[in-house]
Amino acid sequence: xxxNQEFIENLKSEGCDIVGFADLSVLPEELRxxxxxxxxxxxxxxxxxxxxAVWDKLSNTQKQTIRDDWxxxxxxxxxxxxxxxxxxxKGYKRNTTYSTMEITYKMLxxxxxxxxxxxxxxxxxxxQGPAVxxxxxxxxxxxxxxxxxxxxxxxxxxxxxADICPASAISGxxxxxxxxxxxxxxxxxxxxxxxxxxxxxxxxxxxxxxxLEYS
Numbered sequence: 001x002x003x004n005q006e007f008i009e010n011l012k013s014e015g016c017d018i019v020g021f022a023d024l025s026v027l028p029e030e031l032r033x034x035x036x037x038x039x040x041x042x043x044x045x046x047x048x049x050x051x052x053a054v055w056d057k058l059s060n061t062q063k064q065t066i067r068d069d070w071x072x073x074x075x076x077x078x079x080x081x082x083x084x085x086x087x088x089x090k091g092y093k094r095n096t097t098y099s100t101m102e103i104t105y106k107m108l109x110x111x112x113x114x115x116x117x118x119x120x121x122x123x124x125x126x127x128q129g130p131a132v133x134x135x136x137x138x139x140x141x142x143x144x145x146x147x148x149x150x151x152x153x154x155x156x157x158x159x160x161x162a163d164i165c166p167a168s169a170i171s172g173x174x175x176x177x178x179x180x181x182x183x184x185x186x187x188x189x190x191x192x193x194x195x196x197x198x199x200x201x202x203x204x205x206x207x208x209x210x211x212l213e214y215s
Contacts, residue, residue: 129207
């Protein structure tokens with residue numbers, strides 16, 4: 001069993017089945033300098049939103065919000081703790097305190113090959129669409145990294161998220177690496193009506209419906 005397999009099996013025992021490894025060398029040098037000396041890999045771990053909450057949003061029953069499953073406990077904290085313990089035992093560096101808004105979980109997830117940035121400016125994962133949340137640990141461990149995704153895989157003619165968005169924040173333009181979020185998504189409009197929309201774009205994405213078997 002190689003290091004990747006051993007790590008993944010360890011995280012599966014904690015309930016995490018979405019794990020990716022990002023090669024940090026693809027980041028611009030000025031960003032890498034902010035991460036910490038010697039750190040070469042970003043480990044991305046994810047959990048899905050509660051399927052029942054997504055279904056409530058789709059059926060307009062409003063019994064709970066999509067984020068309600070985080071009120072009692074956060075599985076990402078458990079995954080992060082398990083990852084750091086694994087790396088410590090193996091003698092590798094682990095960093096979860098890098099402080100730059102320029103390097104996001106979404107960015108690391110695309111570099112790890114876990115998904116792409118959707119028209120709604122959220123990370124669209126291959127398995128559950130945008131119905132996921134992430135955490136990350138940076139390390140110097142010699143993991144084999146995934147192949148970075150450089151452009152959106154959203155169908156050009158798909159407009160479910162744009163049509164349902166009450167803030168009209170989604171332009172419909174497709175993401176590719178190097179394109180800034182503001183060029184295809186109006187974050188200020190989204191913030192103003194976030195309490196009303198409550199991530200309806202996540203619930204109505206065809207990738208979410210397929211991944212959570214609501215299609």
